[in-house]
Amino acid sequence: MTDAPAPGRGWVAVVGLGPGDPRYLTPSAAAILAEAEDLIGYFPYVARVPERPGLVRHASDNRVEVERAAHALALAAAGRRVAVVSGGDPGVFAMAAALFEALEAGDPAWRRLTITVEPGITAMLAAAARVGAPLGGDFCAISLSDNLKPWEVVTARLEAVLRAGLVVALYNPISRARPWQLGAALRLAAEHRGSETPVVLARAVGRDDESVRVLPLAEAADAPADMATLVIIGAESTRLIPREGATPYVYTPRSVEAAR
C-alpha cells in the first residue's frame, strides 16, 4: 500500500529517450523512468521502456499530443508519478511543447504540479555524429510537417535559411499523408545551393534498421525516405572526405568567408 496515489506527491516528467539505442539514454532520464508509475506516449516510444511490475502503460497513436499531455497532467494531479516519453529530445518537435499547451489551457491547479523536462539526444545530433560534423557551422531545425503550420510558412523559412547560409536539418520530412513535401524542399534547396552540396539522409539512427546515405543535392530528391528519416542539407561550404569502404565523412568547416 506504500505506492497508493496521494494528491501532492504526483509529478510529470517529459522524458527524451534519445535515438533508440539505450546507450544513448542519459542516466538522468533512466532514473526518472525507473521512478515512474505511468508511462504515456506514442506507442513505439512507450514500447522502448522495459516492462516492470507496477508500471502502467498508456500508449496512444500519433497526432493526439495535447490529449495525451492533459491525461498525464490529470494523472499527476491525482497523485501519480507520470513519465511522458518522446523519441530524441522532448523539446524538439516532440511532446514538451504539447505538455505546456495542455498546462496553459487546463485546470489552474495543474500549475502547482512538479513538471520537469529531461533532455535527450535529438535526431539531428545522432545523424550528424554518424557521418562526421555536418552541423559544424550555424544551423537550423525545421519541421516539414504542415499539420500545424501552413506550407507557405515552411517554404518562406526554408528560403530564408538557405539564403542565409545555414545548414538545414529537416524533421518530419515525409509521411504517407505528406508524400511530396521533402521533394519540394530539396528542389527549393537546389535553387540556392550547388548540385553537389552534400545531403545526409539518416534513417533510424541508433536502431537495428539504421541506414545512412550521403548524396549530392541533385540526387537527394529521388532517394527513398520516410517518417524515421532525418535529412541534413549542407551549406555551400560543407565538404566530403572520402574513405575506403564506407560512406564519406561529411563536415562543415567552422570558418565562414566574408560575404561575396
Add this chain to the structure above:
Amino acid sequence: MTDAPAPGRGWVAVVGLGPGDPRYLTPSAAAILAEAEDLIGYFPYVARVPERPGLVRHASDNRVEVERAAHALALAAAGRRVAVVSGGDPGVFAMAAALFEALEAGDPAWRRLTITVEPGITAMLAAAARVGAPLGGDFCAISLSDNLKPWEVVTARLEAVLRAGLVVALYNPISRARPWQLGAALRLAAEHRGSETPVVLARAVGRDDESVRVLPLAEAADAPADMATLVIIGAESTRLIPREGATPYVYTPRSVEAAR
C-alpha cells in the same frame, strides 16, 4: 605490457560530455571514455573526466582546436586510443568540425583510422529543458563568435532567422575579447520582435553554479552573461506560464498561423 601501443589498433573518438552533470553523459560516451588511453581537449572539459591509472591527459587552452585535433590523429596513428572531449555535443560549435578539418589537411594515412563521434546533450537542449519548451517550433543555433566568421555574416544570418520567425539559440554569446556582440544581437532582435518576447539566459546548466533567468527582450541586453551562457530568443508566439516561487515556464506552441 598488453597495453603497449601498436599501429593499427589506434582510434579517435570525439566525445560529447553533455552540459556538465555526469547524469547527462550517455552510457555510450562513458564506455568510450573508459576505453581511452589519451584524453585531449580544452582543460575544463578534460578535468571533468575522472582520473584513472593509464589515462594520459593532454589539456590545452581555448582556440587551438585544429592543433589539438592533429595531435589526436597523430597519437591514434601511433596506435593510441584517443578521446577528444567537448562539452555538450561535439558537433555543435565544438571539436568535431576541427577534427575533420585536421583530417582533411593532414597525413593521408590518417583517413584509414577509426574515427567516431559520440553525440551529447548540447547546451540549447539542456537550457530549453530547464525552462519548459522554448524550442517547440522551428529553431536555429548561431554562434556569436566572430573569430571564425565576419560579424556581417552573423548579423545577416540573425536578420534572416528573426524575419523568418525561428526561435534563435545563441552560442558563444560573449567573452572578454568580444564584450559587445550579445548586446548588438539582442538589439537587432528587438527590431524584429516585440519588447515582451521571452529571452532565456541559461548559465552553466547542469553544473553547481547553474543560473537560469527569463527576461523580456527589452531588458535582456543589460543582463549579465558570459562564455558559459546560452541565450534563447523566443519567437513572436513564445509564451510564458507563471508559477509561484519559480521562473515561469517558457514554451513555443507547435502551431503557426498563416502569414499575415
